[in-house]
Amino acid sequence: MGASDSQIKDQLINKPEFQKYLKQICFNVPQNIINKNHYDNILGNLKQFNVIRIGSTPLGDRLFNVLNAKNNGKITSEILYQFLTQLNVNKESRCEYTFQAYSFEGQSIQSTVSEKNFIEIVVDSWERAFTGLVELLPENQKQDGDLIENWSKSENQKLLIRKAAQMSFKNFSKSQNNKVDYLTFKNWIYSEKEDKIVAKYDGKVVVVPLTLYKFTK
Known part of the structure; x- marks a missing residue:
């Protein structure tokens, strides 16, 4: 019997090569200080290990703010390395960091x-x-791209997405004060019903995660 998809993914992400590569790219920055560009580039380079896209996403942006806030506004190479290692090996950490990203407000x-x-x-x-x-999209599909962008950013479409998100929140929160605690939020993460946004057109696909629970694709 062959290995399941999840087993193959686990084998891939848990290879020593992953940790070796992770340490190499995290510490290969000037003075071991991670700015937002370093952060996005490092996360982007992990796609070869089937890690979900986190950099340059709303979830990733908020996680950067979380790491900043938890470390007095200074993200070092060691902090980023430990953060990504935690996400790699610990599903509870994935839930905790997702919660922190969503609950981050102000500073x-x-x-x-x-x-x-x-x-x-x-x-x-x-x-x-x-x-x-x-x-x-290639240059010869620029007109299609303009139509897609105008549609996706239209007020009507954003209103539909906003209403869908509001309904989702009310369904899992059962809350009277428009807020949820960690355990309730974690149950939503575990459900994996709404864990990503997928945009598709003409064979092209972009996936933006809403949670960290599936750290690998």
Whole structure:
């Protein structure tokens, strides 16, 4: 009997080569200080190991802010390395960091996720997915790209996505105050019902994750 898809993914991500490569790219920055460009580039380079796209996404942007806030505004190579190692080996850490990304407000991590933040991340992820899709289209499909971009960013479409996100939040939160705690939010993550935004056109696909639970594709 052959290995399952999940077993193959686990074998791939847990290879010593992954940790070796991760350490190499995390520490290959000036003075071992990670800025946003370093962060996005490092995360982007992990796609060869089937790691989901985190860099340059709303979820990834918020995670960068979380790491900044937890480390006094200074993300070092060691901090990023440990963060990505945790995501690699620990599913609970994936849930915790997803929660922190959604609950981040102002300059700090809150104890609950608000409906407002949830909707904002979903809508921003929708826009980012279709922006990324348009960027993949060749020059001879520029007109198609313009139509896709205008459609995805139209007020009517954003209103539909906003309403869908609001309904999703109300369904899993059962909350009277438009906020959810960690355990309730984790149950939503575990459900894996709405864990990503997928934009497709003419064979091109862009996936923007809404959670970290499936760290590998």
